[in-house]
Amino acid sequence: MKKSILLITSVAIISTAHEYPKGKLGEVIKLGEDIINHTDTNSLSKSYINSKLQCVNCHRKGKDGRAGTTNKIGTFIGTATSFPAYSKRYKDIISLQNRIDGCFQRCLNGTKSVVNTKVGIAVESYITWLSTGLPINMSSKAPRTPSKIEMWDRDRNKFSSLFKKATHKNYINGKKLYVKKCALCHGIDGEGVESSPPVWGDRSYTADGSMAKLPNGATWIKDNMPLDNANLSDQEVIDITLFINAQPRMSYRGFKVEDNFKKLGLSLEKIREMMFQ
Secondary structure (H helix, E strand, O other): OOHHHHHHHHHHHHOOOOOOOOOHHHHHHHHHHHHHHHOOOEEEEEEHOOOOOOHHHOOOOOOOEEOOOOOOOOOOOOOOHHHOEEEOOOOOEOOOOOHHHHHHHHHOEEEEOOOOHHHHHHHHHHHHHHOOOOOOOOOOOOOOOHHHHHOOOOOHHHHHHHHHHOHHHHHHHHHHHHHHHHHHOOOOOOOOOOOOOOOOOOOOOOOOOOOHHHHHHHHHHHHHOOOOOOOOHHHHHHHHHHHHHHOOOOEEEEEEHHHHOOOOOOHHHHHHOOOOO
């Protein structure tokens, strides 16, 4: 298992240098790439979501300029090799399209399923193409990219423990840090600025999105933010993530913002209590 992970990690840096396939497959892959880069404006995908987000916001571009080719959490390189995979959320084996659909529904505030649609097939084709030449490494543990699954587990566990100690003071410090380090790109009200995505509100990810889960959001932020200069301390990540995910956002099938805090034994009401109390 470890040898496979190392192989994928080493190949990931160079595995995106291949050309688009010719014919219809190449056209569909290019469509998938465009949808990932312009999810909220592409003529096919925009009707599937209610947010101002694009897949590329989390699955960032690498040095080759293609979405999902960064060597950080959020990379697509190797992702397709882990499917079909076991999902704890579904308590079943899921396909790559199921996983994509989950992102559309929860992370992009989706309106309808993309499974077996032109959108779902195109996005699946692009993600699969980025794993060309890599060995199949189906996961019985989680539907995640093989080269990053150990990092996910390690950091999520670490941040889960830290979040359980969080208080209102962390929220207040998170607000200060957000204004200082995040607001320039994401807006003082969290609504996004130009090409940077909204991080709360009706046009951002839902309460059941991956980034809304406090340990998940912290793990991604630690590895990716600030953009191209990820240098936040663990405590800064905790406080910023706590503040961002305590803000209002759309619920998903009854799952609300406060439910993510309850999972860690936290009271959202106490976390964001007014400063004068």
